[in-house]
Amino acid sequence: MDGRLIYLMGPSGSGKDSLIDAAREPLRALGCDVVRRVITRSAESVGEEAVGVTPQEFEQRRSAGDFALSWQANGLSYGIPVQIDQWLQSGRHVLVNGSRGHLAEALQRYPTLLPVLLTVRDDVLRERLFRRGRETLAQIDARLARNALFVAGDAVGDAPVHRLDNSGALADTVARLLAWVRLSAAPDRT
Template sequence: MDGRLIYLMGPSGSGKDSLIEAARQPLRSINGEVVRRVITRSAESVGEDAIGVSREEFEQRRDKGDFALSWHAHGLDYGIPVQIDHWLEEGRHVLVNGSRGHLAEALQRYPTLLPVLLTVQDEVLRERLMKRGRESLAEIEARLRRNRLFTAEDPLGDSQIYRLDNSGEIAVTVANLLKLLNVSAEPDRI
């Protein structure tokens, strides 16, 4: 039996990187994998545990077929290594940090993928952004406005996306993520 592709999306500050790291070991215990994206940025950039490459190297990898999925957003190129196809064929669940703007294309290639939108309450997001200290107050308010738009929009237009709240303890969010893989679970949808 093939594994399930878990396609995680969410606005900046929602805690995607924290969730991915916290879910790594629990996913392994149920025959799952977490994918490191390939991104056209320097390896020294702050953020997720990704593989930083030059734009030229990214294009070469894409042209060779090294990516199962790839897209361009916010001035960067993102790639999901083709290794996920092998893991899925082996029956492993695979968690990827996806793009809401690329969801329709991802669904064309992986029609059984599990689309998950990570959400966070505004007050929690504001606190997280203030603690990390990378944005000004005006930038934080702009991110909060984008968060409200992000979570209100339904990119598929038909409520097929699972909503996962990450406003509380990360362990609870991980447990709820794992429940989504259980057929009997009935998570909230957009």
């Protein structure tokens, strides 16, 4: 495959959706498409611009081979449409909103995948989750405790994990992501 898969991951509330929305057009200018995930939650749910389907529809699509990647997390099913393979083969880079828990499996299918871990300070994350209003304080505390248990190393296998702090201004995070994509997704000229 000529394109590179950029696998963005991070805790809920870290700002992945905001980063993706803000970076979408600049990424497109760099030859990088952002894929919409298929999720088993209603289309009216607040959050990312995803395709909402029922659990039955999701399973039908998964069984039909409609997903390049799929996983379950937090009681929901997530799928990345198989059309990304065509984009990658045509030389386009693709950014997906992935799962930290599914990274190893994603690397098996896409060995040149570029993992990006979006991080955020706990105090900032707690405030974002509280403002979002989807969870109780007890659920937020439980989520923060789970996030503390996930400590990504500097690499998964041979793939270095790039950490991107999103505790400050979103524009700064976008600029750092774009710089990293320019550097990391550039063709290998060796």
